[in-house]
Amino acid sequence: MNTQKVWFITGASKGMGLEITKAVLSNGDKVIATSRNTDTLIEKTIAHEGNLLPIKLDITKENEVKNAISKGIKEFGQIDVVVNNAGYNLLGNIEEISDAEFRKTIDVNVFAMTHIIRNVLPHLRKQKSGYIINTASMMGYMSYPANGSYSASKYAVIGLSEALAQEVAPFGVKVTILAPGTFRTNFMNEDTLNVA
Numbered sequence: 772m773n774t775q776k777v778w779f780i781t782g783a784s785k786g787m788g789l790e791i792t793k794a795v796l797s798n799g800d801k802v803i804a805t806s807r808n809t810d811t812l813i814e815k816t817i818a819h820e821g822n823l824l825p826i827k828l829d830i831t832k833e834n835e836v837k838n839a840i841s842k843g844i845k846e847f848g849q850i851d852v853v854v855n856n857a858g859y860n861l862l863g864n865i866e867e868i869s870d871a872e873f874r875k876t877i878d879v880n881v882f883a884m885t886h887i888i889r890n891v892l893p894h895l896r897k898q899k900s901g902y903i904i905n906t907a908s909m910m911g912y913m914s915y916p917a918n919g920s921y922s923a924s925k926y927a928v929i930g931l932s933e934a935l936a937q938e939v940a941p942f943g944v945k946v947t948i949l950a951p952g953t954f955r956t957n958f959m960n961e962d963t964l965n966v967a
Contacts, residue, residue, distance in 0.1 A: 776800045777847045779840065781830055781887065782857030784812035787906070787951070791854060796822055803843035803850065805830070806857075830857050830883035837890045844894060852902045853891050855884045865919045873920045880924035881931065888935065892944070899943040905932045907950045925950075 778795050782788035784806035792804050792812070796819035804812055809825035816823050824846050826839045843850060859879035861872055884905060895901030910918055911925030929948055936946035 776851040777803065777843070777849050778852045778854060779803045779805070779843055779850045779887075779891065780854040780856060781805050781828070783825075784808055784810075788854070788856040789815060791856065792816060792823075801847050803839070803847065805839055830886065831878050833886040833890070836883075836886040840887075840890050840894070849898060850891060850894055850901070851898075852904065853887060853895075854904045854906070855887055856904075856906045857883070858906060860918075860921045862917045863920070864917055868920060876920040876924050877927070880921070881927045884928065885931070892939065895939070895944045896942045901944045902947065903932075903935070903939075903944065904947045904949055905935075907932070907948050909950055909952045911950055 776795075778792075778800055780788055780792055780795070780802055783792045783802070783804035788806070789812065792802050793816060795802050796816055799822075801822040801824075802819075803824045803826060804816070805826045805828035806812055807827065807829060809827050812825050813823075824843055826842060828839045829835050840850065857879065859876055861868065861876050863872065888903060891901075891903075895903075905928050907928040908921075908925040910922045911929045914922035929950070932946050932948045939946065
């Protein structure tokens with residue numbers, strides 16, 4: 772019996788996404804690894820070439836999401852685990868940030884995640900199995916000054932995930948909310964203050 776799983780991971784080129792990707796590959800599973808920039812991802816995972824499919828993807832564009840999922844399934848035959856990891860944070864007091872800035876946070880952290888869920892679910896339902904891991908944050912349970920837009924988006928991820936878990940349970944699909952606290956990555960470095 773083949774126990775090898777196929778993972779679809781967003782924001783896979785840096786930070787937590789890269790660490791998850793490397794751990795999954797080291798375990799012998801396959802990864803469809805998506806990011807805005809796949810160059811560093813390829814460099815850091817070259818030893819796992821046969822089990823890695825890097826795809827350049829802007830998760831805010833649903834058509835690109837649909838194509839990436841189709842490409843991954845064509846390459847590896849299925850998707851078993853989805854890790855919605857890519858994220859965006861904009862620091863700023865609510866009074867100071869514009870609607871456009873606030874919307875960008877919500878677009879990346881909430882709507883882009885729903886693009887992925889909406890387009891992968893038909894495949895998981897057909898398989899009658901699968902896991903969806905949605906990355907929220909401790910900031911989805913509490914907030915601090917200058918983190919209002921980020922916290923709002925992460926509260927939304929938690930609410931959406933709790934509803935989704937109930938919707939997909941009859942199809943054998945499980946949903947997990949990943950809500951990490953503070954730890955060191957390059958998420959807030961100058962070159963990463965855009966969509967992961």
